Amino acid sequence: MTQLTTDRLLAILHECAGEGDPLEPTDQPEELDFAVLGYDSLALLETLSRLKREFGIDTEEDEFAAVRTPAELTTLVNRLLARSPSA
Template sequence: MPQLTTDRLMEIIRDCAGEGDPVTGDRRPEDQEFTTLGYDSLALLETASRLEREFPVSIEDDALALAKTPAQLTALVNRLLAETP
């Protein structure tokens, strides 16, 4: 079964919502909160919709709200993929 990578997630986010804000400091972008990266809840909803079309998952709004960083959203999607029969 295909897995979502953080790099692919970031491509999808950029496709859905643009480049976002530049990353500052020494933290990796996947570990920074979406709001810090310049992405709001509308951008995340569009991203979740795109992920559901590209991968066989259904992302609940509550679970999406708990994913504050790209790394957390990647882990959520991959967990859902692993649970898919």
């Protein structure tokens, strides 16, 4: 089963919405809020659309709206992948 990694998610965010805001070398981007990273709701919707196409997942709007960090989104996608019939 294919799983989403944080590195892949950050690459998708970059492809969909650009680089975001510069980070300090000590920052762990996977634990920072998307807003702190410089990604707005439009960037996240584009990223979600891409994740749906690439990974074949579907999520409830409220599930996605509750996600605040790349780590949380990675966990959500991987949980959905584990529940999918093809898993």
